[in-house]
Amino acid sequence: MTTMVMEREAPTLTATPWELVYQRPAALTDLPTHYCPGCSHGAIHRMVAEVIDELGIRERTIGVAPVGCAVFAYKYFNLDSCEAAHGRAPAMATGLKRVRPDRIVFTYQGDGDLASIGGNEILHAALRGEQITVIFVNNAVYGMTGGQMAPTTIAGMKTTSSPMGRDVLTQGYPIHIPELLAPMPGVAYAVRRSMHAVAEMRKVKKAIRMAFQAQLQGVGFSIVEILGACPTNWHVSPTDALDYIRDRMLPEYPVGDFKVDARLRD
Amino acid sequence: MTRGTVTIQSDRCKSCGLCIQACPQHVLAFAEEFNLRGYRPVQLDEREHHCTGCGVCALVCPDVVFTVYRQPLRRAA
Numbered sequence: 299m300t301t302m303v304m305e306r307e308a309p310t311l312t313a314t315p316w317e318l319v320y321q322r323p324a325a326l327t328d329l330p331t332h333y334c335p336g337c338s339h340g341a342i343h344r345m346v347a348e349v350i351d352e353l354g355i356r357e358r359t360i361g362v363a364p365v366g367c368a369v370f371a372y373k374y375f376n377l378d379s380c381e382a383a384h385g386r387a388p389a390m391a392t393g394l395k396r397v398r399p400d401r402i403v404f405t406y407q408g409d410g411d412l413a414s415i416g417g418n419e420i421l422h423a424a425l426r427g428e429q430i431t432v433i434f435v436n437n438a439v440y441g442m443t444g445g446q447m448a449p450t451t452i453a454g455m456k457t458t459s460s461p462m463g464r465d466v467l468t469q470g471y472p473i474h475i476p477e478l479l480a481p482m483p484g485v486a487y488a489v490r491r492s493m494h495a496v497a498e499m500r501k502v503k504k505a506i507r508m509a510f511q512a513q514l515q516g517v518g519f520s521i522v523e524i525l526g527a528c529p530t531n532w533h534v535s536p537t538d539a540l541d542y543i544r545d546r547m548l549p550e551y552p553v554g555d556f557k558v559d560a561r562l563r564d
Numbered sequence: 565m566t567r568g569t570v571t572i573q574s575d576r577c578k579s580c581g582l583c584i585q586a587c588p589q590h591v592l593a594f595a596e597e598f599n600l601r602g603y604r605p606v607q608l609d610e611r612e613h614h615c616t617g618c619g620v621c622a623l624v625c626p627d628v629v630f631t632v633y634r635q636p637l638r639r640a641a
């Protein structure tokens with residue numbers, strides 16, 4: 299089999315030398331990811347890595363990977379990382395940060411991991427005001443295990459374990475994590491963003507930056523919920539998945555700032 | 565004049581099409597051939613000289629396929 303090589307050398311179309319304006323962040327390893335086409339995890343990993351590079355904190359940052367599709371996040375981030383038991387990333391991050399307060403510690407978690415089995419963990423880490431940063435990817439399903447209903451599944455949404463659509467009267471209502479955590483005194487930053495459009499993605503990255511900034515300034519617990527696409531388990535194309543976020547997820551999960559500590563500066 | 569361009573790591577592309585939809589200059593399209601993973605990767609099409617090096621493709625791509633270049637702005641003499 300021949301390898302098709304379309305990767306070009308740095309382009310030489312013009313006389314003046316090209317200026318490099320974007321390249322793969324150093325905080326990502328060179329490994330291709332196992333994610334499905336159009337899955338938001340890849341772009342969110344990349345934005346986290348860019349922020350870590352821009353803040354110049356790669357050598358002192360420790361990531362905690364979840365159980366879920368992002369289970370291999372520790373292989374994709376080019377920094378010290380470890381893997382927590384399902385939902386226990388905030389507990390592991392708590393331990394790491396308390397033992398090494400000079401380190402920047404973040405968790406990367408899906409909605410099944412964070413809001414279902416790990417609901418208790420995240421609640422109490424926020425209540426304790428742990429100086430950690432939480433990147434929370436809400437794709438409204440358990441992606442890794444085949445698209446079952448999560449606590450974040452929206453009303454009426456069909457999943458493998460709610461084939462008739464989530465019935466809120468018997469299966470309960472979706473959970474709003476940043477709204478829930480924002481009133482807690484130890485929480486410095488709690489916001490929601492979305493991956494459904496270019497302008498929104500830029501805001502995702504800004505929020506990730508602010509969340510790390512909160513930890514750098516030592517003002518408290520920080521969390522960014524990001525509405526992301528799972529085209530595979532939503533049974534739509536990657537581009538239609540963005541419309542699904544806009545039309546179905548956003549009405550239930552409005553983007554917004556639920557808490558921004560006054561001491562926080564960009 | 566060509567103001568920008570991109571290089572594409574075709575072997576990493578998963579054919580999701582997010583960049584094709586997002587590119588404001590419409591210079592990206594799927595190749596006819598398949599890459600080693602069985603996806604038809606994205607490539608610059610015949611409109612490639614319209615690329616401004618804005619980097620929107622690199623922003624939306626979940627697989628970090630793009631490197632982006634721009635022509636330095638020429639100052640008036």
Ligand SMILES: Cc1ncc(C[n+]2csc(CCOP(=O)(O)OP(=O)(O)O)c2C)c(N)n1
Pocket residue numbers: 365366367368384407408409410411412415437439440441442443448528
């Ligand atoms: C203790 C334990 N219970 C259940 C599971 C099965 N399991 C693996 S991943 C997962 C949910 C993942 O969903 P989410 O956190 O939303 O991440 P996604 O895959 O959607 O990114 C579950 C229930 C497990 N691995 N360990």
Ligand code: SF4
Pocket residue numbers: 332333334336337338339367437441442527528529530531
């Ligand atoms: S199943 Fe969903 S969350 Fe998991 S990699 Fe595929 S698209 Fe991403």
Ligand code: SF4
Pocket residue numbers: 336576577578579580581582583584605606624625626627628629
């Ligand atoms: S966004 Fe990335 S993975 Fe998707 S088609 Fe474009 S280059 Fe390929």
